[in-house]
Amino acid sequence: MEELEEYIGKLRREFNQHIYKKLKSDLDSRLVEDVISGGKRLRPVLLLLVFKALNGKDLERALDVASALELAHNASLTHDDIIDVDFERRGKPTLWRQIGIGRALIEGHRMINLAFQIALNEGLEIAKIFLEAWDRASNGVLKELMHRDLPGKTLYLSIIKEKTASLFEAAAECGALIAGASAEIIQQAKKYGEKVGIAYQLADDYVDMVRGRFSLRSHLVFYNRFEEKIRQIMLAVKLKTTVPLRNILAPKIDWGRFLIEELAKNITEAKQIVEKIYLPEPEKMYLKKFPEYCVYSMLREVS
Template identity: 40%
Template sequence: MSSFAPFLSRYRPKLEAALQTALNHPVLNQYSGMVGMLRYHMGWEGEGAGEEAQGKRLRPMLLLLVAEAVGGDWERALSAAAAVELLHNFSLIHDDIEDRSPLRRGRPTVWAKWGEAQAINAGDAMFATAFIALEELRNHFRSEVVFQVQSLFAETCLRLTGGQHLDIAFEQDREIPVDLYWRMIAGKTAALIQTCAHIGALIGGADEALQRAFSQYGYALGLCFQVVDDWLGIWGSAALTGKSTESDLVSGKKTLPVVLGLAKNGRFARRWREGNIQPDEAPILAQWLIEEGIQAQTLAEADRLTREALEWLDRSGLSNEALQALRELTHAMLNRQK
């Protein structure tokens, strides 16, 4: 058994209970139809409900693991863990609308089931609920700590939506430089993962230097997570991801393989610049990227970022079971493509 499996099995039931409590808010309960949409999206209700539909809850698990690694009481961090998962799921509901994604974890997305207008509204409710969940921290922590958490959380929302803004804007550009790709994913993916690690350290009682080490760890991990996601978006199994592997190429997404392929200026780049990639062309373009070394280059970037994340864990100077679990979780994120 892996060293993080016992932590996850211990955290998961109480995390789900905290999430259920957050979505059982008395104001929300006045609107049963909307609550039903949120519970469906969270994987608790509807056809195909269950752990697979719920996802791995990696972000809140990361927060709880960091809190425990620095010597804190992970149970006191549950409301913060629930808040980051609710914020993440708000972003997923809206991302699915923006990307026109019909499936999420192998099930119809909220907008595909209830329409765009209701999905936008449901996402907004999830967003508000995330902030309400943070209020429970007042029962366990000093007001200045709660204020720091809320400030980090609010700034992360800006970074998250700013990164998504760039992602959508770049679809209209034929190509972008690599440095803009990194800026985009620093917001849309790395920001929340970085904040999970930072908040975990903060409410776990870490000093500023240790908080910074875990914040930088989360940042590198978040970049790596998106790079692997980009790999999966072209070469992954649709059965594994729950999404079509054609969509990233057809939609014009500026994923890392695409950006690197354009910089290579080979056969892939020439066809891409002609525009209007058709679904039946996606496998051909994916093969060209392999032949041009882009698949290997993408994985090399993911490996580099994994090493960087692990180096920040080493700099923490800590040595305990929770830290070892973080190391394993880091390797697991890299190996999602296998």
């Protein structure tokens, strides 16, 4: 893992140098730079890992697309912070607290616009990947907001697959595409990205659960208050249906165990995908260990 961390550190420095240089042409680059500072850069790193493992040649293009991914990701965080009414991110006040909700919303939109402009400059195929990933991520957020009162494993996995894993998928897919890989390898890379993204979100939610925050908003809300249970019962009587009772009659889920089991499953499946692809060393080893790196980057926060 130490060798991988050193390699990722190198990729991260290379990427940071590129994106900050690229942002200098933007009128509000200082604001955007502040928003993106301090991030783990997992999506750009994933793109570069896949790109280099497949012997990609056009590094400048890979870095441009990686920059677009990071901008889109941070735009989503800006909007998430408003939805969640979060006061702090990465050790500093969230953007909406610094400049107000209205302007923060617009700045988030502008980051998305810049991300898509970069993607479009790299060709319609890259732009299409971005559009599909962003649409799925947005749909995941909507699903999360609309179905908070229907806790369940299937719904939870569906949400994180769309909301979080979609951008990881796009990162791996773009890395393979820019490297000139075959259609089959591109699809395998995309599936690998999905597994990495799911594992990362599972670890993120596990950390929230340990900290006692998982039930506040993460993806599922548990109705434990007595008055809420009474309201659901009264509604069921009034409507003459048992649908409102699902929330209080559903069997309790051991979320800690479930998250750990799904974590192990997705990490294993990601490794199996890499194992089937002919890749040079140590790049193959880096890709096999990257899912664990993403998970440990979250779990070490509560270790």
